[in-house]
Amino acid sequence: MSTLGTRTGTTSPRPGELLLKVDGLAKSYTSKGKRTDIIGNLTFSVNAGEVVCLVGPSGVGKTTLLKCLAGLHPSTGGEMSIDGRRIYSPPPEMALVFQDYSRSLMPWLTVEKNLRLPLRHLRLPQSEVRTRILDALAAVGLSHAAKQYPWELSGGMQQRVAIARALAYRPEILIMDEPFASVDAQTRFDLEDLVLKIRDDYGMTVLLVTHDIDEAVYLSDRIVAIGLRPAVVLEELTVDLPLPRNQLDTRALPRFAELRNHTLSLIQHASAKPTPSAMEDAVPGAAGAPA
């Protein structure tokens, strides 16, 4: 691959070096004089070239966290930095793939023009724009759909378009917010493999948020487990499964099951804590593997 992901003028971190740092991040809302802490003192980091999954139960504030990270919402405490520069507004090194693909693509633009739109303000030569778009569409296997409208495509294909749009933008880090939550199981496997392929081909760093523990284990180099509420890091664990991964073999490894069960027990434990009355009854012992 060519000089993907690098921006002229900046020295981006080499693989393994610190790229994204979140230090003591906090976010709270005040409404009617009552303060609600969504995120309390969250600390983790992502190194260049890594795939890191943030895993947590539904309602833990993962989307809020990503919106803070992307500079869409102001945080109320702590700091975040990318390439050593603090994040106050959406940083140029970052691209986001949203959960709801159907609401993140412009329905009045063809697939190709959807990819082209974010490149406008980069003022690249036309030939470069064309190359990037063709490359990105080829990477997600949608070269044939360039002239179609997003709403003519299936859900999985629409999410591929959203991923291609991020790829054409050539960020250093690709952030994905439950990107495969609303596609069918087979498509989900395909898209997971697509993420791994992008990491390999483009050397891109990926931070993915999910509530699906199997998915996190399958994709990650590292898992950051997040618990309720306010959200804090429960544990960071390194996923020492061999690369390249494969839907059939990787998921059949005993180590896969160990990691899965460990993460699951962490999260179930965390879910059970804040509301002892209701939750503890529902999760006896809290640590059991699923049936």
Add this chain to the structure above:
Amino acid sequence: MNTRKIISVAVGVLVPIALLAWWYLASAGSLNPFFPPLRDIVVRFKELWLFDHFATDVLPSLGNLFVGFAIAVILGVALGFAMATVPVLNAMLSPVVQFLRGIPPVALIPILITLVGFGNEMRVASIVIAAMFPTMLSTIDGIRSVEPGLKDVGAVYRFSRGDRLLRVYLPSSLPQIVSGMQVSLQVAFIVMIASEMLGSSQGIGAMTLLAQQSFMSADMWAGILLLGLIGFLTNILFDLVKNRVLSWYVSSKRLERAA
């Protein structure tokens, strides 16, 4: 084309023809001075509008309609954009707008006659003022209902302000803006006629009113017939343009319904 569609098109064409035929036959021997035979009306229609008064009365009316409508749309979209995106402006203007749009458009004409006089400027100005509000309000609605996800995309990918306005907000709210424009067009048409009926001697509205006041019923009916035709044709034209400009919207909705 399936049979059901053929039937519905056939019905749509045949019913008006049947109504016309009924009118023609029922009025054929009419001696009532207010309801002359359709035959006489058609004859007068041909004499008056094809093309004796076409250049002197029909064209100026249509000119006012389209100039007034165009200015109203430009102002409506611009003001709607400004109010929807600048909160201070909205806070300042919203009460005024709500008050002004409550006034029936035709009631503004006397004020404008006092201010601007009886000329063409008055008519265009009345059309602009009255027709601006539907487009403006639907623009505000349209921009407020832009998908938050699309705004996030604009922010994350650091679109320029111009791109955000012209390439996200505008196309996204276009379906609403266009349906506001359609209402504006109807209002513009009403005000066009009304403005000609007050203190004017020129235009389709003026001629129709004059004919009524001088007991030339056939001429009056011919005028009304022409107005009906113009309204009908402008609406068809508008729909054609709309379906073309919003083809993505029309097709995506059709697909949604089919799914």
